[in-house]
Amino acid sequence: xxxxxxxxxxxxxxxxxxxxxxxxxxxxxxxxxxxxxxxxxxxxxxxxxxxxxxxxxxxxxxxxxxxxxxxxxxxxxxxxxxxxxxxxxxxxxxxxxxxxxxxxxxxxxxxxxxxxxxxxxxxxxxxxxxxxxxxxxxxxxxxxxxxxxxxxxxxxxxxxxxxxxxxxxxxxxxxxxxxxxxxxxxxxxxxxxxxxxxxxxxxxxxxxxxxxxxxxxxxxxxxxxxxxxxxxxxxxxxxxxxxxxxxxxxxxxxxxxxxxxxxxxxxxxxxxxxxxx
Amino acid sequence: xxxxxxxxxxxxxxxxxxxxxxxxxxxxxxxxxxxxxxxxxxxxxxxxxxxxxxxxxxxxxxxxxxxxxxxxxxxxxxxxxxxxxxxxxxxxxxxxxxxxxxxxxxxxxxxxxxxxxxxxxxxxxxxxxxxxxxxxxxxxxxxxxxxxxxxxxxxxxxxxxxxxxxxxxxxxxxxxxxxxxxxxxxxxxxxxxxxxxxxxxxxxxxxxxxxxxxxxxxxxxxxxxxxxxxxxxxxxxxxxxxxxxxxxxxxxxxxxxxxxxxxxxxxxxxxxxxxxxxxxxxxxxxxxxxxxxxxxxxxxxxxxxxxxxxxxxxxxxxxxxxxxx
Numbered sequence: 001x002x003x004x005x006x007x008x009x010x011x012x013x014x015x016x017x018x019x020x021x022x023x024x025x026x027x028x029x030x031x032x033x034x035x036x037x038x039x040x041x042x043x044x045x046x047x048x049x050x051x052x053x054x055x056x057x058x059x060x061x062x063x064x065x066x067x068x069x070x071x072x073x074x075x076x077x078x079x080x081x082x083x084x085x086x087x088x089x090x091x092x093x094x095x096x097x098x099x100x101x102x103x104x105x106x107x108x109x110x111x112x113x114x115x116x117x118x119x120x121x122x123x124x125x126x127x128x129x130x131x132x133x134x135x136x137x138x139x140x141x142x143x144x145x146x147x148x149x150x151x152x153x154x155x156x157x158x159x160x161x162x163x164x165x166x167x168x169x170x171x172x173x174x175x176x177x178x179x180x181x182x183x184x185x186x187x188x189x190x191x192x193x194x195x196x197x198x199x200x201x202x203x204x205x206x207x208x209x210x211x212x213x214x215x216x217x218x219x220x221x222x223x224x225x226x227x228x229x230x231x232x233x234x235x236x237x238x239x240x241x242x243x244x245x246x247x248x249x250x251x252x253x254x255x256x257x258x259x260x261x262x263x264x265x266x267x268x269x270x271x272x273x274x275x276x277x
Numbered sequence: 278x279x280x281x282x283x284x285x286x287x288x289x290x291x292x293x294x295x296x297x298x299x300x301x302x303x304x305x306x307x308x309x310x311x312x313x314x315x316x317x318x319x320x321x322x323x324x325x326x327x328x329x330x331x332x333x334x335x336x337x338x339x340x341x342x343x344x345x346x347x348x349x350x351x352x353x354x355x356x357x358x359x360x361x362x363x364x365x366x367x368x369x370x371x372x373x374x375x376x377x378x379x380x381x382x383x384x385x386x387x388x389x390x391x392x393x394x395x396x397x398x399x400x401x402x403x404x405x406x407x408x409x410x411x412x413x414x415x416x417x418x419x420x421x422x423x424x425x426x427x428x429x430x431x432x433x434x435x436x437x438x439x440x441x442x443x444x445x446x447x448x449x450x451x452x453x454x455x456x457x458x459x460x461x462x463x464x465x466x467x468x469x470x471x472x473x474x475x476x477x478x479x480x481x482x483x484x485x486x487x488x489x490x491x492x493x494x495x496x497x498x499x500x501x502x503x504x505x506x507x508x509x510x511x512x513x514x515x516x517x518x519x520x521x522x523x524x525x526x527x528x529x530x531x532x533x534x535x536x537x538x539x540x541x542x543x544x545x546x547x548x549x550x551x552x553x554x555x556x557x558x559x560x561x562x563x564x565x566x567x568x569x570x571x572x573x574x575x576x577x578x579x580x581x582x583x584x585x586x587x588x589x590x591x592x593x594x595x596x597x598x599x600x601x602x
Binding site for chain 2: 112132
């Protein structure tokens with residue numbers, strides 16, 4: 001309760017909460033307000049915005065409803081952003097725990113793999129991965145997660161290294177608990193909080209990566225995304241720049257919402273601890 | 278120099294992992310370069326396909342091809358591009374300068390402007406100026422670079438007609454020397470702006486946070502007690518010492534910038550390294566794609582190595598024995 005009181009006192013946090021709540025609402029209401037495929041042709045092509053009350057934001061080059069695409073696109077962005085971040089954090093936490101707890105050769109080998117993934121530009125990695133396996137939503141999620149798990153892995157390992165020397169771990173060893181059980185049931189939960197703090201950065205990066213992939217035509221062709229809407233609008237950039245600009249505003253709102261929300265959380269946590277924000 | 282050698286040696290196994298990973302990734306693709314090539318020329322018979330496969334070594338086992346590839350890499354041979362029908366190394370070397378130009382200018386823009394604004398914001402933490410700079414830079418940081426690029430080109434190329442919309446220079450303009458450089462610079466304004474403005478926020482925030490740390494140190498208190506003016510303390514004492522973490526950020530951003538240039542180059546049709554990656558994907562050109570990934574990995578390693586050296590130069594506390602990075 002105290003946390004939320006502090007959170008609501010931070011203007012950044014409230015702004016972020018409002019943005020994210022709005023997007024979540026759009027994502028949830030999309031199939032109710034705009035049932036049916038948002039990629040189907042709904043009306044005449046290129047109706048300008050604010051003219052036809054049936055299509056408040058107009059239609060694109062192929063006569064698809066822009067507002068429907070925008071709301072369904074919010075679904076895709078949030079879904080991909082959150083699931084990619086979750087995948088990356090789970091993968092990173094498992095690898096980091098194994099490396100930190102096992103030590104020795106396994107640690108060395110796993111950390112070199114982490115290095116390798118940190119060195120390849122994550123966007124190039126995602127580009128190559130999607131183009132090789134084929135564009136579909138799960139592949140896009142996995143491709144983005146592959147470029148994002150190195151940081152959580154490194155941080156988890158550092159945490160595990162410091163925790164495994166504590167007395168309670170020694171006690172668990174003495175009572176004969178299986179090392180894997182110690183690592184994953186006793187150490188990992190204590191190592192997680194700072195790793196979870198990375199979530200917002202990873203979600204934000206994942207949303208932007210997904211947008212860039214679908215902008216380059218490497219998104220799932222059967223799902224409407226903001227990136228593909230921008231790419232589609234680019235064909236008529238001179239006559240109807242609106243079509244490219246609006247979906248981008250959705251992206252800015254999403255990423256900004258995630259950043260502001262996490263700043264609010266950080267502020268609230270800092271004031272709970274009594275430190276300065 | 279021992280630091281340099283150790284870092285070089287430790288990057289070899291990492292590079293080998295990159296090679297193996299990309300190799301197996303591309304191996305799992307359905308259809309190889311010969312299929313893609315035959316598709317592009319409108320098909321061919323089985324005999325032609327087989328002879329092409331033998332010529333490119335695609336008929337051998339996975340293991341022996343990985344071994345062959347690693348061996349040719351050791352002699353800096355990156356293989357043969359199927360889509361371009363030229364050596365991969367040649368194509369990459371041809372495209373790199375444009376990307377260096379783009380990335381270098383964008384980095385300079387975001388580092389220079391970002392740290393300067395960070396000093397302005399960090400000079401009076403908590404002030405209105407500080408708050409508005411923080412929020413403004415966060416909005417920039419939230420923008421997809423390709424979208425910012427499109428918005429900038431709508432404003433400056435389509436509406437105002439001030440700047441060219443695409444390309445790296447005017448084709449067949451016959452311009453030479455200074456005029457040509459000016460032409461290229463005009464073409465680069467928008468892509469550099471789109472890429473540089475987005476990462477500006479990062480440097481601004483790091484600079485600001487780092488200044489806040491330095492403000493609390495004893496020598497700042499000493500400088501104040503000497504009665505030095507605030508601007509002198511900010512510039513000569515605080516900002517100067519706060520620069521170090523920015524250098525680290527520069528290294529961490531190298532990979533992200535390289536990734537960002539892929540999209541920016543395709544928005545502005547700049548024939549660079551990033552656009553080449555997209556062309557390799559489109560042409561299902563596995564050797565080229567591998568060469569690109571490998572080269573970018575090497576590039577990131579080299580940048581980070583240089584940054585470590587600069588860091589050691591800037592901060593005498595870091596000797597050749599151990600680094601904090």
